Amino acid sequence: xxxxxxxxxxxxxxxxxxxxxxxxxxxxxxxxxxxxxxxxxxxxxxxxxxxxxxxxxxxxxxxxxxxxxxxxxxxxxxxxxxxxxxxxxxxxxxxxxxxxxxxxxxxxxxxxxxxxxxxxxxxxxxxxxxxxxxxxxxxxxxxxxxxxxxxxxxxxxxxxxxxxxxxxxxxxxxxxxxxxxxxxxxxxxxxxxxxxxxxxxxxxxxxxxxxxxxxxxxxxxxxxxxxxxxxxxxxxxxxxxxxxxxxxxxxxxxxxxxxxxxxxxxxxxxxxx
Amino acid sequence: xxxxxxxxxxxxxxxxxxxxxxxxxxxxxxxxxxxxxxxxxxxxxxxxxxxxxxxxxxxxxxxxxxxxxxxxxxxxxxxxxxxxxxxxxxxxxxxxxxxxxxxx
Numbered sequence: 001x002x003x004x005x006x007x008x009x010x011x012x013x014x015x016x017x018x019x020x021x022x023x024x025x026x027x028x029x030x031x032x033x034x035x036x037x038x039x040x041x042x043x044x045x046x047x048x049x050x051x052x053x054x055x056x057x058x059x060x061x062x063x064x065x066x067x068x069x070x071x072x073x074x075x076x077x078x079x080x081x082x083x084x085x086x087x088x089x090x091x092x093x094x095x096x097x098x099x100x101x102x103x104x105x106x107x108x109x110x111x112x113x114x115x116x117x118x119x120x121x122x123x124x125x126x127x128x129x130x131x132x133x134x135x136x137x138x139x140x141x142x143x144x145x146x147x148x149x150x151x152x153x154x155x156x157x158x159x160x161x162x163x164x165x166x167x168x169x170x171x172x173x174x175x176x177x178x179x180x181x182x183x184x185x186x187x188x189x190x191x192x193x194x195x196x197x198x199x200x201x202x203x204x205x206x207x208x209x210x211x212x213x214x215x216x217x218x219x220x221x222x223x224x225x226x227x228x229x230x231x232x233x234x235x236x237x238x239x240x241x242x243x244x245x246x247x248x249x250x251x252x253x254x255x256x257x258x259x260x261x262x263x264x265x266x267x268x269x270x271x272x273x
Numbered sequence: 274x275x276x277x278x279x280x281x282x283x284x285x286x287x288x289x290x291x292x293x294x295x296x297x298x299x300x301x302x303x304x305x306x307x308x309x310x311x312x313x314x315x316x317x318x319x320x321x322x323x324x325x326x327x328x329x330x331x332x333x334x335x336x337x338x339x340x341x342x343x344x345x346x347x348x349x350x351x352x353x354x355x356x357x358x359x360x361x362x363x364x365x366x367x368x369x370x371x372x373x374x375x376x377x
Contacts, residue, residue: 207334233333242354256338
């Protein structure tokens, strides 16, 4: 059972986060995006990338339900954050879908068909515990932030100010989410460093971005996004993995030691059978 | 992003030796092969410097675990920023060898 200190720290983290979100980060996808500055000449591949983002964001019902299940019993702060997260993430798919329709790249009917196709699949939560899902959220939100920023630059390249604004608003939310998750992981590290290090190593080893296997034509779509967003594994290391570890005060060597210890324990258990 | 390596049943006991910080190149390659085999639980005894690390089924975070194990064995530390851009076994061994020479 978590300590009173754990709950108190998370309470503080959430109230700071939520207050700042209410004051500084609320935006209206219908009114705050400069929809009159869509570039009708933006190439189709840019729209396909936006559609891929939409595809991933559209599994929101699964993310909300299964994410909340993981944290529901953990702390008031985490389930309150999960509720707010759902609202903030909703705006991402709203804005992306509006862009695709208002730009003329997709019809409303195509968007409804796309949504129906997506809902034939279901996102499976990759990890079971609140702590593991928080660590997962740290890497995943940070990676999404980096990718959105790169695609904002791409949209600007094509003078599509509306799409650039969508990506900028979305990115701003994602980094706020990543920072909250990071701060929660720091509290977990204070509460139980060995256990949290073990979970960080485990999550990192098995990490996958959420759209894998559930967004139609995912591999081809991701190849396009990587090519035009200039995102590869080195960018993940440089912009996501190393900065997160540094913020958490966790070294690579600690994770290597945890992995080795667990491997040795597993082998010893197998040998004893 | 991350792929799981297949378990190799019946693998021999591998114990890390207290290595000398200064190793020649063939010894460094053997250390790499041994560490990769231990971590991935799959035989990497055939790996050469020409191999692309990703083609061996070792993703970026697997590579970090491998480097971390070599750092521990060789008592060196590779700065994080130097690990970006490592594609081949040769590049990885160049990096590790350079750090051992820095200590020498």
